[in-house]
Every structure is written in structure tokens, then in C-alpha cells.
Amino acid sequence: MRHTLRLSLRYLLHYRLRTAILVVCIGLIFFLPIAVSLLVDHFRREMGARAARIPxxxxxxxxxxxxxxxxxxxxxxxxxxxxxxxxxxxxxxxxxxxxxxxxxxxxxxxxxxxxxxxxxxxxxxxxxxxxxxxxxxxxxxxxxxxxxxxxxxxxxxxxxxxxxxxxxxxxxxxxxxxxxxxxxxxxxxxxxxxxxxxxxxxxxxxxxxxxxxxxxxxxxxxxxxxxxxxxxxxxxxxxxxxxxxxxxxxxxxxxxxxxxxxxxxxxxxxxxxxxxxxxxxxxxxxxxxEPEKVIAELMGFVFRIKRFFDANFVLVIIATALFLALIVLLSLRIRKREMETLMKIGCSRFTVFGLQAAELTIVLAAGLLLAGVLSGATFWYVVQSHMLL
Amino acid sequence: MIEVEDLLFTYESDGFTLRVPDLAVEDGAKVAFIGPSGSGKTTLFHLLAGILVPHSGRISVAGREVSGLPDAERRRFRIGTIGMIFQDFELLDHLTVRENILLPYYVNRALTLDGGVHERVEELARALGIGSYLRRRPAALSHGERQRAAICRALVTEPALVLADEPTGNLDPRNTDVILDLVFRLVEKRGTTFLMVTHDHSLLDRFDRTIDFMDFLPEAER
Structure with a gap:
């Protein structure tokens, strides 16, 4: 496992521009829904809490x-x-x-x-x-x-x-x-x-x-x-x-x-x-x-729109998964010779698959981390600057 | 000892058939394989290494019946017994020379990477004149240096048999001589059996034996 991770990281770092583009793409794809979800939840909580204080x-x-x-x-x-x-x-x-x-x-x-x-x-x-x-x-x-x-x-x-x-x-x-x-x-x-x-x-x-x-x-x-x-x-x-x-x-x-x-x-x-x-x-x-009821009704509209957004996000996830699958397939074709070399020196198909999976996992994890950081920063900025309320 | 009897292998894609009725190579021998392109030299190497499986016949390497082993067993046998050197080196660009040499240990759980292996890498690299290049990437090396790194990778597991598929094909005559000198010194020191495919007939005198693949072709094709 340690060696698999080492080899995967080496590959990703060597082709850092390619890796960075992939990470940024994944990061941006996940950033918007995560940020929107965080902000809508916060918005709902804040609006609800205020409304609940005034009967x-x-x-x-x-x-x-x-x-x-x-x-x-x-x-x-x-x-x-x-x-x-x-x-x-x-x-x-x-x-x-x-x-x-x-x-x-x-x-x-x-x-x-x-x-x-x-x-x-x-x-x-x-x-x-x-x-x-x-x-x-x-x-x-x-x-x-x-x-x-x-x-x-x-x-x-x-x-x-x-x-x-x-x-x-x-x-x-x-x-x-x-x-x-x-x-x-x-x-x-x-x-x-x-x-x-x-x-x-x-x-x-x-x-x-x-x-x-x-x-x-x-x-x-x-x-x-x-x-x-x-x-x-x-x-x-x-x-x-x-x-x-x-x-x-x-x-x-x-x-x-x-x-x-x-x-x-x-x-x-x-x-x-x-x-x-x-x-x-x-x-x-x-x-x-009753402000609580009016706000709940208003948030109902917001959540109805969010549901559309969530459905759209599912489609985006499917498109991303297909896009990643295409990248993996193209990568396998480009790296066919490398894979053959590995197999000639005794690497099993399982290990070759493990290497690919590790690379994909690292890229996905880095993309999600980027999305998390961007979402967190956006959330912090929006909340601090009182852009919502 | 390598023994091949009544070997038959056919590529389904183009119908090429390799027939080797009888072949025996003693332990520690240095044998050159010659023959025209497409006569089956690389195919025989892949059969000996267990990468390909014959349709019929028997292959025995270092006392093991290779042809009868299941996939996983054949792979384990290859890791422990055989080192391979390729014409175009097949080093991975994203790894350093040291990591390329250690690659068999990274991708095979059957091999244990310990301090002894690292010492062996240093020793082999020094012997092959690339001791100071271990941290470099293959792209920063000359052709000759890259082939030396590939030879290091083939020898680092201390195999009983080294299969070299035209390892000097991309090298100039001076580099070819230097590389062969170094490889022979290392395999002789360890008593390793060394089989090499070559088209360069001027090198044949340096081998114990030469096997001409023309002998395996049907009369009509010779």
C-alpha cells in the first residue's frame, strides 16, 4: 500500500500541470453545491432563529x-x-x-x-x-x-x-x-x-x-x-x-x-x-x-429551488464520473506500455488497478479538499460580511 | 538449467507459430539468440519468463515446470527467478533512477525491500558506472546510462536467469562493448544464466553459445 501510494504520488507530481488541472476541475465542480448547501443551511438557521424570537x-x-x-x-x-x-x-x-x-x-x-x-x-x-x-x-x-x-x-x-x-x-x-x-x-x-x-x-x-x-x-x-x-x-x-x-x-x-x-x-x-x-x-x-410560519413558507420556496439545484448537481456528478472514466481510459491507453513493463517485471493486474485507483483517489481527494477549502472560505466571507442577512 | 521440449505457440492474431522441438541451456551459460525479425526470439523469451503460455510442450527453468503453473504462480516464479532487459530500456519517466531500479520491489509483495536491497542497488549502480545518477530521472541520462539503469533493475533481485531482448540495439559500438563487459562481469560473478537476443553478429564470439532461430523455422521459410 505504501509503495502504491508512493508510485501514484510520484506520477501525479511528475505530471503536475495535468494533475493540477484535474484537481481544479473537480474542486470547482464540487465547490458550488457544497458552498450553496452550507450557505442555505446557515441562511435557514439564521432566518429561523430570528423569526422564532418574535412570536x-x-x-x-x-x-x-x-x-x-x-x-x-x-x-x-x-x-x-x-x-x-x-x-x-x-x-x-x-x-x-x-x-x-x-x-x-x-x-x-x-x-x-x-x-x-x-x-x-x-x-x-x-x-x-x-x-x-x-x-x-x-x-x-x-x-x-x-x-x-x-x-x-x-x-x-x-x-x-x-x-x-x-x-x-x-x-x-x-x-x-x-x-x-x-x-x-x-x-x-x-x-x-x-x-x-x-x-x-x-x-x-x-x-x-x-x-x-x-x-x-x-x-x-x-x-x-x-x-x-x-x-x-x-x-x-x-x-x-x-x-x-x-x-x-x-x-x-x-x-x-x-x-x-x-x-x-x-x-x-x-x-x-x-x-x-x-x-x-x-x-x-x-x-x-407569525414570522416563523412566514419564514418557513419562504424557505420552502428556497428549498424547492435548491432541490432543482441538487438534481442538477446529480447530473453534474454523473457527467464528472463519465469524464473521469474517459480520462482513466485515455490514460490507460497512453500508459499501456508502462503497464506492460510493470506486468513484465511481475506486477499483477490487481496492483496495476490499485495504482490507477490510488491516483484517481488522490486526485479526487485533493479536488474535494480544494472544494472544501473554497466552500469554507466562501462561507466564512459571506457570513462575516453579512451578505445574506 | 533451461529445458524446452516440443514447444508449440501460435499467435491467434496473425497465425505466426513458433516451434521449438528441443532446447537446453546449462546454468551460468551466456547464450546469444540470433535470427531474422519475426522468427520468434522475443516470443520464446516471453514463454521462458511465463508471460506467455505455450499451447503444447514443456518448458522448465531452474528446475520449475513453467508451462504448467497457474497465472499467479507463474508471476511469482518470474519475480523470483528472472530478470528482464529490454531494447528501449522501459524506464518510467516519473521515477528517479533509484526508484526505477527498485520498481520490482515496489510492485511485488513477494519481494521484501530492506537495507540489503538498498546496498545492492548502490553496489550495482557503482559497478555499472551510474552510482552518482541514482537521484536523476531517466530523461536526464544518455542512452547508455539508461540501459545501465535497466540492467541494474534486471539484476537487483539476483535472478537465476537474465533475459536480454536486444539490450544493445539502441547503443553505439563503444557503448555496446562497455555494457556487455559490465553485464558479463556481473553475471559471471553471480553464476547467472544470460540469454540475449541480438542482430549484431560481431558480438557472437563473446558468448558461450549461439542459437540460430532459423533452425526453428519450417524448411520452406528458411
Whole structure:
């Protein structure tokens, strides 16, 4: 056995280019299905775990996938708004504990989640540095978002401009980072959290005023006389809530109608859960969903596609096996003389077969090892970079 | 002692038939086989080595009835008794000279590769003038050096019989003389029987005997 392996390795190393091509071919053939399988399993686990932590989600009528994906993973299309009164009704009804969520804005592509402090306690999120957002304009960044944006407590970030060429749209808001969350290996790592009222200010529902007489910014002031301040019309780049202007911030309209994208609900018990679902079942404007079921349904589609992929992989394996058989047959023809020499000096047919089998096994093993390494590296990269969630 | 009686072998592909009514070679003899191409010299070598099986007749080598042995037994007999040298060396390009010489040990479980064998490789390689080339690959050697490596491989198992099929066919006259001198010195030292196919009649004087294959051909074909 030792000598068979030695001879096989010698042959493969001598014809290293040929061997390398074979190993790379096999490696690439197996890489994709292994990587996809690893990632889909991980994706399913991660999505399932997140969905399992939140028993119910209330939202406006519409696509249940959009609602769940936006509320749990801060991804996908923003669902239609749900009035704040829906949150208040659940809170006052006593059947469950609601947490409002408003996910519409971004900071350099990272979602800004407007919520309350209950969100952090219900999902077990803690700060690694600084404090949770306690004031209008405060924000706390998820670990990955902070790393990507280079944020630390005390830093500032500006929300993304929604409509660059619409001068009537609201200004971006400059947020004060009060803390960084500890890594939770969930979508929360890639988000920036603010109080839901701060989100409404970004929306333009609430705003503050600065008296020209108290303005500290001098670059925009053209003339300052007694009882009169003349400003130039330079574009204001962003709004910032400071201790000086905080008191001037206020909201217009009926607070009960202020928008939310979802309400996360932790029912008091199984009966409460059933009652809540029943109430929303007849609603024409709102829906109450069990995220776990919606995600399971969604994953059902993914796995149906994966089954097609798996069937395709079986065909690829058959094609690979045929391709390898062809290579072995051609190799036997090319190496006929070598085999004859071996047999003339006393080598048995079994040993000749063993040599061929050992070479094939080594090439297959090296190809699978390469596929494993590539899949592992891809898996690590995708998970680390939060490409899936 | 090699004894052949009433040997008959026919290739089914082209119908060529080899008939050897009677042949005897004493132990330690150096015998040259001559004859035109296609007269059956290589076929007889393959029959003596047990690679081919005669249709009828008897072949006895070193006291063993080769023709009557089953496949596996014949192979074991070949490993232990016979060394073969080929015209075009038949060294494996991907192995070093040392590994080519040791090849019979790598592919036959019946042979044990121990320190004594390694010493023998060194000794044979030195005697054949390739002692410093053992780590090289065959492609890095000249024709003469490659044939010396092939001779080493044939002798490393210390066979009782060496069958050399035109081993000097690809060598120039000077190299032919050198190689034959070296082989004769080694086989004489060990008392090995040496049978060699050659077309070079100038070498015949150096052998104990010459067997002309024309004698085995039917009258009409001579």
C-alpha cells in the first residue's frame, strides 16, 4: 500500500500541470453545491432563529414577505405604514407586549431602525460601549455597522438623502452616536437604532426652529443689525438636534396616525396569541403574522429551488464520473506500455488497478479538499460580511 | 538449467507459430539468440519468463515446470527467478533512477525491500558506472546510462536467469562493448544464466553459445 501510494504520488507530481488541472476541475465542480448547501443551511438557521424570537408581527395589509423581511431583517421593500394607533391598541388591550418598529431610512446604506428602548430588552441587546439612545437625535449602532462606518460613542452620522434633487424634501438628520451594541450575530449588528420619534423627525413629521437672533452659525449670516438678521440662501446640508434646539422640536398632526412599518408583539400566552390573530384576521387594513410560519413558507420556496439545484448537481456528478472514466481510459491507453513493463517485471493486474485507483483517489481527494477549502472560505466571507442577512 | 521440449505457440492474431522441438541451456551459460525479425526470439523469451503460455510442450527453468503453473504462480516464479532487459530500456519517466531500479520491489509483495536491497542497488549502480545518477530521472541520462539503469533493475533481485531482448540495439559500438563487459562481469560473478537476443553478429564470439532461430523455422521459410 505504501509503495502504491508512493508510485501514484510520484506520477501525479511528475505530471503536475495535468494533475493540477484535474484537481481544479473537480474542486470547482464540487465547490458550488457544497458552498450553496452550507450557505442555505446557515441562511435557514439564521432566518429561523430570528423569526422564532418574535412570536407575532403586526403590519399594514400587503405582502406578508415584505412585512416580515422588513421588520425582522430590515431588508426588502418598505411595507405600507401602519398607524401608531395600532401599536397603542395592542398595548392597551393587555394581550401582549408590543414594540414599534419604523424602518425606512438609511445611513450610508445601513438601515435606521426607529423603535423604543423595549426593543433592546426584548431581544437581549446590550451596549458594548456608551449608552442606549435616550434623547431625540441620539443613535446606537450595531457592531458591524459601527465597524463598517468607523463609529464610536460620541461620533456623528448623517442620514442618507432620500431625494437629492427635490429641494422641498426634508433635510437629512445628523445623528449623535451614544453607544455601540455588543455583537449579537443577527441583523441588529448591521443596523443603526434611534428612538421612533427621531425617525419621524427624519420623515419631516417633526421639526425644530432656530431663532435667527440666537443663531451661532456665522457663515450663513450676511448682515446682523439691531432687531434684524439677514441670512444668505446657502443650502442647509443637514439638521441636527442639539441641547440648544432640542426644546424647539415638535410634531405636527395627530400622533395616533404617525407611521410605523411594523409592531413586534410578544403575546401574554397562547390564548392571547390566538385572540390577537383572530382580531386581525378580519381587519381590512392590518394583518398579524407569525414570522416563523412566514419564514418557513419562504424557505420552502428556497428549498424547492435548491432541490432543482441538487438534481442538477446529480447530473453534474454523473457527467464528472463519465469524464473521469474517459480520462482513466485515455490514460490507460497512453500508459499501456508502462503497464506492460510493470506486468513484465511481475506486477499483477490487481496492483496495476490499485495504482490507477490510488491516483484517481488522490486526485479526487485533493479536488474535494480544494472544494472544501473554497466552500469554507466562501462561507466564512459571506457570513462575516453579512451578505445574506 | 533451461529445458524446452516440443514447444508449440501460435499467435491467434496473425497465425505466426513458433516451434521449438528441443532446447537446453546449462546454468551460468551466456547464450546469444540470433535470427531474422519475426522468427520468434522475443516470443520464446516471453514463454521462458511465463508471460506467455505455450499451447503444447514443456518448458522448465531452474528446475520449475513453467508451462504448467497457474497465472499467479507463474508471476511469482518470474519475480523470483528472472530478470528482464529490454531494447528501449522501459524506464518510467516519473521515477528517479533509484526508484526505477527498485520498481520490482515496489510492485511485488513477494519481494521484501530492506537495507540489503538498498546496498545492492548502490553496489550495482557503482559497478555499472551510474552510482552518482541514482537521484536523476531517466530523461536526464544518455542512452547508455539508461540501459545501465535497466540492467541494474534486471539484476537487483539476483535472478537465476537474465533475459536480454536486444539490450544493445539502441547503443553505439563503444557503448555496446562497455555494457556487455559490465553485464558479463556481473553475471559471471553471480553464476547467472544470460540469454540475449541480438542482430549484431560481431558480438557472437563473446558468448558461450549461439542459437540460430532459423533452425526453428519450417524448411520452406528458411
Amino acid at each position: 407575532l408581527i403586526a403590519g399594514a395589509k400587503g405582502s406578508r414577505y415584505d412585512l416580515v423581511l422588513n421588520a425582522l431583517y430590515f431588508r426588502g421593500r418598505v411595507p405600507d405604514p401602519l398607524p401608531r394607533s395600532a401599536y397603542e391598541a395592542i398595548r392597551d388591550g393587555g394581550l401582549g407586549f408590543p414594540v414599534p418598529v419604523y424602518v425606512r431610512h438609511t445611513v450610508k446604506g445601513f438601515p435606521v431602525v426607529g423603535t423604543t428602548l423595549d426593543y433592546f430588552s426584548e431581544l437581549g441587546l446590550t451596549v458594548r460601549e456608551g449608552t442606549l439612545p435616550l434623547r431625540l437625535g441620539d443613535a446606537v449602532a450595531g457592531a458591524k455597522a459601527a465597524e463598517a462606518l468607523g463609529l464610536s460613542a460620541g461620533g456623528r452620522v448623517i442620514t442618507d438623502v432620500e431625494k437629492l434633487y427635490d429641494i422641498s424634501s426634508t433635510y437629512p438628520l445628523r445623528l449623535r452616536i451614544t453607544g455601540i451594541l455588543a455583537e449579537s450575530h443577527s441583523p441588529d449588528d448591521g443596523a443603526i437604532f434611534v428612538d421612533v420619534k427621531t425617525s419621524w423627525i427624519i420623515d419631516g413629521i417633526g421639526h425644530g426652529h432656530v431663532s435667527p437672533k440666537e443663531a451661532k452659525e456665522t457663515s450663513n449670516i450676511l448682515q446682523k443689525k439691531e432687531g434684524e438678521v439677514v441670512f444668505n440662501d446657502a443650502l442647509v446640508k443637514y439638521v441636527e438636534i442639539t441641547p440648544e434646539n432640542l426644546a424647539s422640536f415638535h410634531f405636527h398632526g395627530d400622533p395616533h396616525t404617525f407611521p410605523l412599518t411594523a409592531v413586534l408583539v410578544w403575546p401574554r400566552d397562547a390564548k392571547s396569541k390566538t385572540i390577537l390573530k383572530g382580531r386581525y384576521a378580519v381587519s381590512k387594513t392590518a394583518q398579524m403574522l
